[in-house]
Amino acid sequence: MISAKERERLQNQMKRDESKIVNIVLHNTQQVAGEIEKATHQGIYLVDGHYYGYEEIQEINGSL
Numbered sequence: 428m429i430s431a432k433e434r435e436r437l438q439n440q441m442k443r444d445e446s447k448i449v450n451i452v453l454h455n456t457q458q459v460a461g462e463i464e465k466a467t468h469q470g471i472y473l474v475d476g477h478y479y480g481y482e483e484i485q486e487i488n489g490s491l
Contacts, residue, residue: 452486
């Protein structure tokens with residue numbers, strides 16, 4: 428579990444326009460969060476090594 432201070436820092440990063448932190452909701456209702464390493468025409472690569480294809484993604488940061 429993260430501290431309140433760390434949670435606040437992450438929330439502030441997500442609100443910035445240049446933020447690379449994203450919340451992703453997948454079609455199977457799983458939710459993930461992470462920092463984008465790169466986005467291609469096929470999907471999103473996160474810094475932690477995970478890849479999510481656009482066909483798997485239902486929402487990104489609360490938008491369709």
